[in-house]
Amino acid sequence: MTALIRPSSLQGLTAADRVLFQRFGTGKAAGVPFRRIHDAVLAQARARPDAPAVMHLGASLTYAELDRRSASLAASLIGLGVRPGQHVGLFLTRSIPMVVGILAVLRAGAAYVPQDVRIAPARQLRQIVRSAGIEVVLTTREHSAALPADLGRVVAIDDEHAHGDPPAAAGGGTAMVIFTSGTTGRPNGVQVTHANLANVLLTAPGSLGIRPGDRVAQLLNIAFDMAAWEILGTLAHGGCLLIRGRDIEETARAADVVIATPGVLSTVDPQACPRVRTVAVAGERCPAALADAWSRRARFHNACGPTEVTIVNTVQRYDPRRGPLTIGRPVPNTTVYVLDDELRPCPIGQAGEMWAGGACVTAGYAGDDVLTAERYRPDPFLGGPHRMFRTRDLVRWTADGQLEHHGRTDDQVKVRGFRVELDAVTATLERAPGCDRAATLLYEGGLVGFVTPSTAEPELIRRSAEAALPYYSVPAMIVPVEGLPLTERGKVDRRALLSRLDSREPAGTVA
Template structure:
């Protein structure tokens, strides 16, 4: 059997490790044989619903073992999956479905109908489970699949932020998987007896890395809820609870989480953003630490460096097996060792291109003058250098794209969404802060009075949480350079003095919160404690029920910290979106009390 697709590699692992644990979640542990049987049965159902090679299936499910079974079943049926994170705004999910045109939608009952018009299957409905249970559990044959599954067939489509304001779907085939798995085995060495944490959102290719690092090696994949993976205490507790041996985490999660006693003797890999010397000093002792690099336009990654040690610059390593990274000048000539140039990626891991966006594909996937006729290389837009020993180093971007706490963000997409508000004249987005405290700030000029909170809500209605500005500032006019262009360096750094205002809607919030008197000073019980936590997280002397968390200077990483602190104090599962959507601290306290009441009712 040729091991050149995810399906072939997984089935080979099952044949060798059928009795080993494969999947661990809150419901228990499943072995490779049982997981494979469930995947095969679901795959047969998908084939009966028209899924085959080069057809797309949308998957909208929370983190669980069922999610992994669903993704693998799509691949076993010969199809490609379109991941839809249930935490994303409905408008974003609707766009991805209308743009990608999947033939089917798989969701769980925990996810409400998406109203896309795409035929759907609810995988945990009793009737559907019963129908799958009677299907054969052996591996799918080529005849059943209606065509031989080949490396060039599509594996997944993942959407990235777009500079024009429209996200682009990156179409990735199976072709790079064999070399990716070989790199994982050679560098990270996961295998039977190891436990791999599935951390990344399904909407990012890093989630595919987590799944394959475990299931193509014979290790066990650990699935935990999104709340249990929040950076800080929740993530640390999860690492300890499941005795994780391998974890791939972005720098923001590493910076927020205590390294003591977790992953002892194990392996941690930083990826998604620049890994700093501080993080290396924190995480490299007592465990193997690696640093990975690669854009969505390749099969998850392109280079890996390590084990890294404290001292000196942190490189991105050397190319994966079957891949090359070229450092070229503006005329596509190799630059000397030690000199900076633009990074180009060639080899087995390249995506097909952008789904149905031929001009964008042609601009970024260019002819490779160093490869065989017809070969391509991907123009990353990243700058870097190669030292004499072959080690590569990242040196920033050549365009307006940024990496924000592990997420790839086009500031132009945020600006386009801000500018779509009817009151906005011109919009600009910039990044403030570094690493864990990095956040987007929006600046606008307006043609009519508009509240910054309304502009944030407008952005949040269409973009994921990590792309919503921590604050939006309305300016009378933009500072300009001599040539008339906006002077981004001269934009105000600090929020205006009156950013934290007492909103009219706070009166309603106060009525719903168990508080003695309006305002922070007179708040009691839950409301007073929430105000105190906000003050502590933001490091400010005052925070009242009528204040807005982001108006006080908070950003999304601090919102994560706030959600974690509230969860620990009140023992409620407060999602990060509750913090993002709360108009006032009073509204947030009301949400906490509501969850407390529901939890008490369940206990009674």
């Protein structure tokens, strides 16, 4: 549980702000029922063995079948020499074997390293194998022939494996290694522990109220940390995971709970999904109009947090009748600090950079102690062995203790000598008449705003922006497009948008 913030670390604040720094920045203390995330899944298998655990393209597994198949595969992994603390590649795509593989690796005491083989090039897979020290790779028969030949021992999940339970494995350390491009331009493997996952997935609000029998959509790329929220968050509470095929909305329509990026959620019509009762978004800024549309039909959670602080570290249950859209408060047993460039606490209400502490802070980057030391620092507010992580999110506390998101430090650009936050410009464009969604980019020294739908009127949007923004923040071009392209992880693909300008391909009316 989160320790108290040390008063000696708050010398620069007024007495009133010291109280609020502690009150606002400390998540509630909560008990976590399981030390290892897969123990929660296995408890569900014992309690309701005949309940459906996972469905995909007409096939399904009950909890008892998932338990049996993952136990057999875990025994085979241990027989191949996989030991607690090791990393096992999970190189495949959305499927029932994907879920079996995750649970088997965890039961063997190892950590899984997921990659979608339809998307990840051979060069990237080789680099991940090297940097994570992977000796065994799990895949399926369908994909095994397409993998590079030099990845180590490759095991097909859908082959026959030894029967019976695996030997008791220790484990309890790292549960998964998620590779993110980070700010260095090369993949960085974030080591997420069982304690990290159990804290966010087994306590509210991260548990999302998932109950036995609830159907949860699995929409996201398996290499994305939010996929663990979908998969392990569902199975740990006895829900049924609905793995999508090609049609995202078809899966969402059959679900009770949807977890997605705003980009993915924007492709789903809320009126077509009357069954959905809970929605959670994270991964990028959520447009207010999207939150409003879904919150009229379901409990809507807006969350924030990079992989390094375990999927999300702040969550708001959004209700437009109670106040504006924010990123909420820290999840249980964690802390949030709003700090200036010198790592001093900002006065309450002043914008600064979000650093996260407590149970959300992951174990650093696999094989990169230098980058770990740069981004993870000793936590002066909790003291002792605690570390805090620099999220690069710009935030400020509201008067009632909600975190407003003001973009990211790596999304700040200079235009005509002025500092501009791209997210602030985007939010303004989305408030313009006729604009559903937007993205703002720096291009050849000026700003370009991409807006949807393609029928949006650039001049009308420009006038609206001019009325709300300083002159240097108004995009020089407004480009209507039919839809914003998404990356494989469901976020707006800024490179794809820039390539339209570089190639001078028609992308709608340019004002």
